[in-house]
Amino acid sequence: MLPPRRQKILAAIVEQYIETGEPVGSKALLANAGLDVSSATIRNEMAELTALGFITQPHTSAGRVPTEYGYRYYVDNLMQPKELEENERRRIEAGVDYRSGDPEILLETAGEALVNLTNFAAISKAPSDENAFIRNIEMVPISPKKAMVVLLTSTGILKSKPCRTDVEIDADLRKTFIDVVDQNFLGKPLSSVGTVMIQTLAASLGAKALSMSPLLVTIADLVEAASVSEVNLAGQSNLLGYKEYDDNAGQLLDFLHREEPLNMLVSSGDTDSDIEIRIGSENRYKELENSSMIISKYKIGENATGAIGIIGPTRMNYSKLVPSIKYLSEIISKVLSDVYEEETSSGEEG
Amino acid sequence: MLPPRRQKILAAIVEQYIETGEPVGSKALLANAGLDVSSATIRNEMAELTALGFITQPHTSAGRVPTEYGYRYYVDNLMQPKELEENERRRIEAGVDYRSGDPEILLETAGEALVNLTNFAAISKAPSDENAFIRNIEMVPISPKKAMVVLLTSTGILKSKPCRTDVEIDADLRKTFIDVVDQNFLGKPLSSVGTVMIQTLAASLGAKALSMSPLLVTIADLVEAASVSEVNLAGQSNLLGYKEYDDNAGQLLDFLHREEPLNMLVSSGDTDSDIEIRIGSENRYKELENSSMIISKYKIGENATGAIGIIGPTRMNYSKLVPSIKYLSEIISKVLSDVYEEETSSGEEG
């Protein structure tokens, strides 16, 4: 544990650097932090902090800049999350589209709200639920031999796909479809649907297998599509404004367009803590070595979880951002739970 | 009309500048273009072309760069569209996801194919059809007082939204819903649904108006949402690589994120020509003054049209890009027509 004065100095350096973006020197620190010592003393302490790896110098005759380790120590031990200001609370609330109830739209607008609020890029992940089940499957004919198949899951995800059948869609086929869906899909977990299951099912249909087969395949595709929860990104272009990305902005943006790593980013991490801060190389991706993420998990009921957060340069105002993201995450939890959770005994309000 | 030699020189300047990105001087031109005159003659011609406004000099002692007007003349009179190479044709075909049949996915993959092929940003607009009508509306209960309402249009667009009802959803309400939908919505053009129509309809329902009202409002919302056809953008980050955007990349990307102008970009323009090239300020947006667009319209059947194309720096290889985009547009037309058009007498193939 660092001695109190050193802690105070480290915190002051981090905060001042976050604010100004310039390496902070001993004198500037003296003016700013409420310390009753001379600049020489501060210099001595700074030399110590440098030796310990908390701060570093861009070059010999420059001020100090926090290292990743320094940020980490600050975030873990020194930072005091700021109270969320009333007008920011309102900005968040105003930005989120409660009304539609569509989780996609909710997350999209929530992401945009974060973007506007923070001037960073926002990342969000739609709710994924291991226990999600099939709420409904419909077949809507659009021509004699084509139909749109629509899947709705318990988490509110809706997927659809056109399907071309080998035979004409008549009352008979529709009846069969409804029966098959009723008995084999409704209420079943998404994870139970797969190639094997479809084949077994087709085999058991006997004479009707031929006509049903394309429809079954389409259902399987839809379930597959509904199982991978999408990651959304917004405000990437904000990042261009920060000088830490001047060189390799393209590289970063390209990285953020790729699906898999994004998914990893919002999926991994502690399951117990509701907010997670990852600084620089803690993100495990070379492209993010100068970036930090603040990610908060949200819950819908017991099983479904998603995440929302921001990506920006390591030099971000952690103490201010954390409460904002926490609050937004709570809102999402609440709104989505309200719409999609099985209703319990508790009454409902307007 | 420009004298032939001057045309030849202008074309050579444009093409060389497109290739190298450097202002082209009289000597460089001599080496490259197959002209049998001295550099001094070329200089004289270049002076003329400058006076006429086709080319310009960045500064006194630099080579020449095409003006917008120069590009325009080149595109209209001098350019010879290159034959589409076999491997590029294959790249386009390989990039597009035919199979899903979902217009959204098709356009998304088509956009990505364009991005990969051209290294510019791709823009696309989903089919919009003034005569589009409502194919189907379903209500899927998800709890006693909540239901998911799903709308499917004749152009294959699917929208859904949860709806909270004031009374419990019972067989009675479902029956009413089906009847109301059957009689008032199915087969009706999207444009016929609006606030007034909904209110009139509600009034005519008498005692059932109360229970149906939230559902009707939801339907109206869905029709509204299905009416605006979405514009898709891909590969924005590619643009960062071009030095013409070095200063204001952020501004451009921000612009491209906004919905309305994008919509304008792909909507406006000649209705008769199938491909449209807009150079620099012809785009009418200040943010695009250094950008060009090549947009091709595609058709589904008689009424529905959409568009796909690219956005990039004015200095782009028009003669090579035009055929690629044309071809991609044809593919989209064909695939979407195949899936969504009302089947006519012509038979269908696998």
Place this chain on the structure above:
DNA sequence: TTTAGCACTCGATTGTTTGGAGTGCTAATT
């Protein structure tokens, strides 16, 4: 009408100088 020749222009590149912020060390002070 074309071309060789030439003086001129001006951005890009490279080198030089200077100023100042910040440092670490030493010696004096508390």
Place this chain on the structure above:
DNA sequence: AATTAGCACTCCAAACAATCGAGTGCTAAA
């Protein structure tokens, strides 16, 4: 022993100067 004033030193950034060369327009000859 801890703190501080003082000072020599380092090194970046900004300003300034010098040079280079591609490209031009013009003139006069072919």
